[in-house]
Amino acid sequence: MSFFLKDNFILESDIAEQLYFNYAQNQPIIDYHSHLSPSAIANDINFENITQAWLKGDHYKWRAMRALGIEEEYITGTATDYEKFSKWAQTVPHTLRNPLFHWTHMELKNPFGITELLNQDTSRKIYDTTSEKLKSQSFSAKGLLSNFNVEMVGTTDDPIDSLEDHLKIRHDNSKVKVLPTFRPDKIFNIDYGNKFRNYVQKLGELTNITITDLESLLQAFKVRVDYFDKAGCISSDHGLSAIPHKGKYGKTDIEKIFKEVLNGNDSKAPEIKESFTYFMLIELCKMYHEKGWVQQFHLGALRNSNAYKVSVLGRDTGFDSVGDYKQAETLSILLNELESINKLSKTILYNLNPADNTLFATMTGNFQGEGIRGKIQYGSGWWFLDQLDGMTNQINALSNQGLISTFIGMLTDSRSFLSYSRHEYFRRLLCNLFAEDIRKGYLPNDVTWIGSVISDICYYNAKKYFNLNQS
Numbered sequence: 001m002s003f004f005l006k007d008n009f010i011l012e013s014d015i016a017e018q019l020y021f022n023y024a025q026n027q028p029i030i031d032y033h034s035h036l037s038p039s040a041i042a043n044d045i046n047f048e049n050i051t052q053a054w055l056k057g058d059h060y061k062w063r064a065m066r067a068l069g070i071e072e073e074y075i076t077g078t079a080t081d082y083e084k085f086s087k088w089a090q091t092v093p094h095t096l097r098n099p100l101f102h103w104t105h106m107e108l109k110n111p112f113g114i115t116e117l118l119n120q121d122t123s124r125k126i127y128d129t130t131s132e133k134l135k136s137q138s139f140s141a142k143g144l145l146s147n148f149n150v151e152m153v154g155t156t157d158d159p160i161d162s163l164e165d166h167l168k169i170r171h172d173n174s175k176v177k178v179l180p181t182f183r184p185d186k187i188f189n190i191d192y193g194n195k196f197r198n199y200v201q202k203l204g205e206l207t208n209i210t211i212t213d214l215e216s217l218l219q220a221f222k223v224r225v226d227y228f229d230k231a232g233c234i235s236s237d238h239g240l241s242a243i244p245h246k247g248k249y250g251k252t253d254i255e256k257i258f259k260e261v262l263n264g265n266d267s268k269a270p271e272i273k274e275s276f277t278y279f280m281l282i283e284l285c286k287m288y289h290e291k292g293w294v295q296q297f298h299l300g301a302l303r304n305s306n307a308y309k310v311s312v313l314g315r316d317t318g319f320d321s322v323g324d325y326k327q328a329e330t331l332s333i334l335l336n337e338l339e340s341i342n343k344l345s346k347t348i349l350y351n352l353n354p355a356d357n358t359l360f361a362t363m364t365g366n367f368q369g370e371g372i373r374g375k376i377q378y379g380s381g382w383w384f385l386d387q388l389d390g391m392t393n394q395i396n397a398l399s400n401q402g403l404i405s406t407f408i409g410m411l412t413d414s415r416s417f418l419s420y421s422r423h424e425y426f427r428r429l430l431c432n433l434f435a436e437d438i439r440k441g442y443l444p445n446d447v448t449w450i451g452s453v454i455s456d457i458c459y460y461n462a463k464k465y466f467n468l469n470q471s
Helices: 014-024 038-042 050-055 059-067 081-095 099-109 123-133 141-147 164-171 194-207 214-230 251-262 269-291 307-313 328-340 354-364 388-401 421-439 447-465
Strands: 029-031 150-154 177-179 235-240 294-299 347-351 376-378
Touching: 014 421, 014 447, 029 447, 038 141, 038 164, 050 081, 050 123, 059 081, 059 099, 081 099, 081 123, 099 421, 141 150, 164 177, 194 214, 194 251, 214 251, 214 269, 235 269, 251 269, 269 294, 269 328, 328 354, 347 354, 354 376, 354 388, 376 388, 388 421, 421 447
Parallel strands: 029 150, 150 177, 235 294, 294 347, 347 376
Antiparallel strands: none
């Protein structure tokens, strides 16, 4: 069977090929939202084998294996690395029409140069070939980033992280900027009992602030925001089902119940959670604005749905799905409150439910800012939507309701150093969509002009948006 990833993969016309090869392919990658390990980059590790580099922590692959009935022992269990890879190889032929089929073979082709289909017959050879290559310096963590022409990586970091790995990277004159992203989601879990109290205690110890009320809590976060800023942070991120309701509780009631929770009384924590989260979001967003950070909101995931599996394997092990939460009103209220006090930062909004595409695309138009191109961004297709249909629909919604020319493009949102093929995937699709519009007469046949827009979306818009020329 011949290999299917030809040079014109996804590119359906000569115009699409011109746009991709001349204006998109060679642009550096600005990966402004990822879950890569800062430690792996700081220590420039070499992965022991492709299972460690590719399958570990990859929820997409785990879900596909489970759908095929593969035993958990070969997914997150105690099977050997080759046994896990062999089971993945067994799964791959069944992923046809799933983006995993494309990603798998794109990631084998680049960087490994493998142009064979992965299946049980080829699994041993491919495992040995890739594992051997991963031992070389050009396939280390930094080597892989260099291979994919990555200019900047934004990691995802808790406010109580030491950022020692980021500081180490910063001082080793690495060619790749690796910048922390402030992700304070754990502070919203006021209904988590001792886990919440332990988190607050750690935050207090780290900042040398005894946290007894909202004022001291915010003081502690201000210390950490300052620390992150000095470490090069340029953005924050929040993963929420939806922006919470402001609710009936004002600061006085929130203060009272927060103190009760700190003292071990959790009876009112569930009913105060949304008001507490909204209050904290507003206060944190004010801090981001002061620093000039970009703020990101990833909205719409229904997480940890399979309670039994989560109890056995732990949270965030691949049992999440698209949620059908109401998004418009509370999102509008939050942005409006920040706008009314002139504290609305550059903001990227991501939705997980495709039914909300037009909602999110139109929401961005309500809060744009003078002198800032695309201040409020409708973010790229995220998680379950970073496939051909999902990305096409996101691009079309943005094109119809906003300005695609100001779009800051793709991100990986991945834990794998091999996932940068997703940028190639996005860029090929983007070029093909514009080319089809040219071919149909919807756009002028001006490849130079359209090509400059493509280059902006792939690279220059994000570079300007995050002020990377100045960082």
